[in-house]
Amino acid sequence: MGLKVENATKKFGDFTAVDNLSLVVERGQMYGFLGANGAGKTTTFRMILGLLNQTHGTVTWNGKPITYANSPEIGYLPEERGLYPKMRVEEQLVYLAQLRKMPVAEAKREVHKWLERFEVPHYASKKVEELSKGNQQKIQLIASLIHKPSLLILDEPFSGLDPVNVGMLKSAILDFQKQGATIVFSSHRMDHVEELCDDMSILDRGKVILSGSIRDAKRSFGKHNVRIKMDQDLTGLKEIAGVEAFTKTHDGAVFRIGNESIAQTLLAASMKLGDLRHFSIEEPTLEEIFVAKVGKAHA
Numbered sequence: 001m002g003l004k005v006e007n008a009t010k011k012f013g014d015f016t017a018v019d020n021l022s023l024v025v026e027r028g029q030m031y032g033f034l035g036a037n038g039a040g041k042t043t044t045f046r047m048i049l050g051l052l053n054q055t056h057g058t059v060t061w062n063g064k065p066i067t068y069a070n071s072p073e074i075g076y077l078p079e080e081r082g083l084y085p086k087m088r089v090e091e092q093l094v095y096l097a098q099l100r101k102m103p104v105a106e107a108k109r110e111v112h113k114w115l116e117r118f119e120v121p122h123y124a125s126k127k128v129e130e131l132s133k134g135n136q137q138k139i140q141l142i143a144s145l146i147h148k149p150s151l152l153i154l155d156e157p158f159s160g161l162d163p164v165n166v167g168m169l170k171s172a173i174l175d176f177q178k179q180g181a182t183i184v185f186s187s188h189r190m191d192h193v194e195e196l197c198d199d200m201s202i203l204d205r206g207k208v209i210l211s212g213s214i215r216d217a218k219r220s221f222g223k224h225n226v227r228i229k230m231d232q233d234l235t236g237l238k239e240i241a242g243v244e245a246f247t248k249t250h251d252g253a254v255f256r257i258g259n260e261s262i263a264q265t266l267l268a269a270s271m272k273l274g275d276l277r278h279f280s281i282e283e284p285t286l287e288e289i290f291v292a293k294v295g296k297a298h299a
């Protein structure tokens with residue numbers, strides 16, 4: 001059960017935007033969908049939602065194809081956003097909830113609950129076009145989940161938001177997952193995906209090039225980062241055999257190593273330079289894995 005995409009392919013003329021893509025998202029999971037610009041994320045979402053017909057393949061939600069009948073179970077925050085600029089916020093959200101079979105009184109209660117939660121209760125009677133981009137995004141998120149869907153698909157939900165609003169939307173999405181929803185979201189921000197998801201897929205030119213748990217991806221990547229904080233210049237240590245990358249930071253440096261034994265060499269060498277304030281061996285970040293995998297696929 002859950003969301004199952006099997007061998008989905010989408011061609012636009014001769015161009016294959018999504019190529020034989022398969023993925024499974026278990027019920028209750030928060031799943032990250034990553035890929036460079038044009039990799040095929042939005043096209044995949046549109047196929048899942050039935051907004052685009054796939055050239056081949058099948059999509060099911062809890063064992064059934066997604067059709068008009070089960071569409072109230074689904075929520076979608078589209079990349080191109082889809083609010084009516086001239087319509088007032090409350091009127092619009094209630095209308096959208098009703099389309100997904102929610103009774104008016106309940107929809108009104110939910111609208112006010114969400115506007116309060118997002119600290120914009122006074123926007124209920126404003127037209128969408130009067131709101132800033134970030135505040136429109138809050139309304140768009142409310143529109144996608146007000147009817148309490150069991151599957152929520154979010155295309156870049158945090159783009160264009162300031163850090164306070166990112167935090168607000170993240171916590172709302174996490175709470176929604178805790179209530180049992182299955183959530184799939186795309187993002188170019190690997191740190192958001194790392195923070196929120198256990199599992200993910202990385203898409204490149206329409207194909208899945210890495211998928212599974214983020215923890216496994218980190219373990220199998222076989223690289224570590226050594227972070228050293230000290231006042232002395234650490235540039236010379238990048239010449240140590242086994243150091244694959246070196247990044248200066250405001251308070252020291254980070255060294256990428258392919259073998260953990262190099263960490264001991266770095267520790268000994270840095271202690272010779274002076275007083276060490278901090279030394280740690282860190283897992284690779286999802287961003288490093290993404291850059292390495294997508295870069296390798298293009299080499």
Ligand SMILES: Nc1ncnc2c1ncn2[C@@H]1O[C@H](COP(=O)(O)OP(=O)(O)OP(=O)(O)O)[C@@H](O)[C@H]1O
Pocket residue numbers: 012015017035036037038039040041042043044079
């Ligand atoms: N209607 C269409 N007709 C022709 N080509 C299309 C159409 N929609 C998308 N494409 C192409 O399919 C590819 C995948 O696009 P898609 O929007 O799915 O990528 P994406 O991963 O969502 O990108 P981004 O991160 O930039 O939003 C792109 O090369 C795009 O130009």
